[in-house]
Amino acid sequence: MPVILGIESSCDETSASICVDGEILSNVIANQTIHEAYGGVVPELASRVHQQNIVPAVQQALINAKVNKNDVDAVAFTRGPGLLGSLLVGVSFAKAFALAKEIPLIDINHMQAHVLAHFIGDNKPSFPFLCLTVSGGHTQIVLIKDYFDMEVIGQTLDDAAGEAMDKTSKILGLPYPGGPLIDKYARLGNPDAYKFPEPQIPNLDFSFSGLKTSILYFIRDNVAANPNFVQENLNDICASVEKRIATILLNKLSKAAMACNITDIALAGGVSANTGLRQGLLALGEKNNWRCFIPKMEYCTDNAAMIAIAGYYKFLKGEFTDQSVAPLARMPM
Template identity: 75%
Template sequence: MAIILGIESSCDETSASICIDGEIQSNIIANQTVHEKFGGVVPELASRAHQQNIIPTVSEAIRVAKIQKNDIEAIAFTRGPGLLGSLLVGTSFAKAFALARNIPLIEVNHMQGHILAHFIEDPKPKFPFLCLTVSGGHTQIVLVKDYFEMELVGQTIDDAAGEAFDKTAKILGLPYPGGPLIDKLAKDGTPRFDFPEPQIKDFDFSFSGLKTSILYFVQKNTTLNPNFLKENMNDICASVQDRIISILLKKLKLAAHQLQITDVAIAGGVSANSGLRHALTALAEKEHWKVFIPKFEYCTDNAAMIAVAGYYKFLNQEFVSQEITPLARWSVNY
């Protein structure tokens, strides 16, 4: 029996999970509300909150899984990418726990963890499949050939889709985190405002120009009508969301056609967006794809995906030494 403790602390969620023989038994997430008044994550405050949360979060994960800490056979942790201070807390805890228990350490790349979240529950994709990973810091199309054999076939050349959502929310005066609010407001709106689509070659993305066009659009219309945002908020949110989704799915469709892949998945925080989930499902029906979308709790940052990734590495005896250090920027050689 393989009992793995997973630790995720890459940004502003402290999470711990217990995985037994590939099955998740607990997935505890401690959110941080301290960042709301600042309109974004403050790295120093995030790392301090991780220090406060990590021990009770791990203890709760062990309790819910109905095991004892002495039962744990290995500890998997997010080494990167992410905020250095936040990663340092999780890495330090993992190293100390492993040293005290004399058990192996397993490093996990955060983005690979998001992709492997698809192996937490059935139905699970078959290799090879395409995964669109979309978050606040990354937007990628990855060809997944095996659990840890992956090829990056497309990525953003500037900003991520999640950042486009959050920066748009800030422009519109919405509170942090703004991405989920745009999704909520868009449900009651009509995408009647036209925003430009970037012309980027191959399977790559760009969102910086879109953000600039949204800013100029808001500045121009609020100058003409000070009540413009209040009167049109739902439609603006629907229009922005519609354009971001169309950009994402156009490239995903292009990649699927050229690579001749019919199993398609999404992962990362933005994969929790209801508009994206519905649009991908509709596209999959037209294209005759098998589509895989994680449960909401496995879309945002969570330790279950780290524990599952750790389980597959455990089977291959892929361990690291106590000399390991976190990496704020870590591009896996897909």
């Protein structure tokens, strides 16, 4: 009955989790509000706040799980991809904890962990399945053949879907983080009010740079004609942008499902918390007779529970690393 301590520090959330025999008993997430004043994550500030948060987060995770630190069998941690300074804090803590307790270290790929978040709880997909992983830094369609046998069959050629939402929120003058606000206002708007272009990218790849530019010019031209355009039409703008991003993602996912002849379809990553995307996937799944899987909200954004569950499956395989391990800002799946 292995007890795994999971550590996540890839960006601006410091998170710790305890997994016992494949069951998540705690998932503590310490958010960083300091970045709100700057309209985005400041890497140096993020790493400093991680140093302040990591010990209390781990302590609280142990308390919530009612687990003694001496009972931990292994430490799983995010090795990459992510902000190097932020990763360094988590990696250093994990190495020190493992060294002090003389227990194994398990390095985890952040993007693989997003996929494996679907194995938290009882409702699990069956292999092989497809997973659309969408976040501020990544947009990928992944063919999952086994827990750690994953093949990226489609990905963004430039910007990620989450980045397109973040850029849109800045253009609209919304405070950081803007993604949840776009979701909120979109629920009140008409998704067919404005038409934004869908990039014609071959195969299963994505591109969002052109969409970002079209949104920028759309807002610029309409504000020139009416300075109050954004304030008067905010809900409709957000709903229309959200719909276009969702259709771009889901149209490619549908093509991938047909090409691979797979009906177990999953959604993961921070943008999977978006209501429009979740609803769109479920509607498409009902139309195509898919079995759809979406993690609980707390497992969509960056969190240590997904690191801990990934660590659990690596522990069963005996796949450990050593004290020479270093964080990687870029780390292919």
